[in-house]
């Protein structure tokens with residue numbers, strides 16, 4: 536059954552979010568992509584078949600992302616654009632203002648997904664920023680909303696203030712629903728606790744650093760699969776992520792790698808292969824705010 540579902544994965548595969556909107560499973564990350572090359576590489580990504588761009592206010596490239604989206608002949612409805620509210624000084628005001636700023640900078644009529652980039656700032660800051668996203672969603676400025684780098688404690692806390700917001704804002708649904716969460720996820724950061732939390736609630740898990748920034752290509756867990764499938768390490772890791780039901784967001788500024796990272800639909804990892812990548816380790820290659828205390 537799983538095998539059958541997996542063989543159906545295509546570059547156009549999507550997942551349905553709690554908002555009712557669809558999210559393309561393969562994303563294209565633009566962290567550290569300089570603004571002056573960003574429009575060009577996003578255009579190349581569209582040519583390679585990606586339909587999902589993951590940016591953030593902090594990446595300082597929402598403007599060229601928006602330019603590439605508007606310039607493209609692909610209908611806006613078929614492209615998915617994400618931005619994020621910066622982690623510092625999280626608050627109701629900063630999140631409301633950021634939604635407007637991201638709309639203005641990107642030049643888009645709506646943002647497909649707005650995330651809170653990290654959980655810093657304390658409970659009231661997180662609750663206020665979340666309320667701002669809920670209002671932006673109701674206003675049609677953003678279609679889906681979520682969080683990034685929240686640990687299980689931050690997620691559990693959200694469930695409490697979502698209930699509070701329901702009461703404060705006049706009833707069921709008024710507290711918002713988490714559509715997506717974004718975390719560093721790959722075989723060396725399996726995030727089983729968070730993935731389980733999300734699965735129970737229909738929250739889509741996005742995987743950042745899905746190819747571990749290119750640093751694990753000669754890892755003993757990966758090499759046999761590279762040889763077996765005659766695919767690159769990046770392709771094996773992206774395929775692993777997709778078969779786990781995640782939304783991987785590989786980043787590349789290199790035209791050949793942009794194409795390579797999308798070439799993951801002509802092979803399949805079998806049960807044994809997936810098992811070989813079930814590692815029980817915690818080895819992040821990026822920051823990990825999930826471990827921050829609730830007071831931080």
Ligand SMILES: NC(=O)c1ccc[n+]([C@@H]2O[C@H](COP(=O)([O-])OP(=O)(O)OC[C@H]3O[C@@H](n4cnc5c(N)ncnc54)[C@H](OP(=O)(O)O)[C@@H]3O)[C@@H](O)[C@H]2O)c1
Pocket residue numbers: 563564565566567589590652683684717718742743744745746747748749767769770784785786787788789792793795796821
């Ligand atoms: N929410 C968060 O806190 C957070 C944090 C980090 C990342 N993200 C998101 O997730 C995206 C992906 O994460 P990431 O950019 O940190 O890491 P990544 O996608 O795992 O790796 C990107 C790095 O790997 C290189 N690369 C790309 N394709 C390759 C290939 N086929 N073979 C070997 N090396 C390859 C890239 O170099 P070139 O560009 O030179 O090709 C770049 O240096 C980001 O762009 C961003 O959108 C979010």
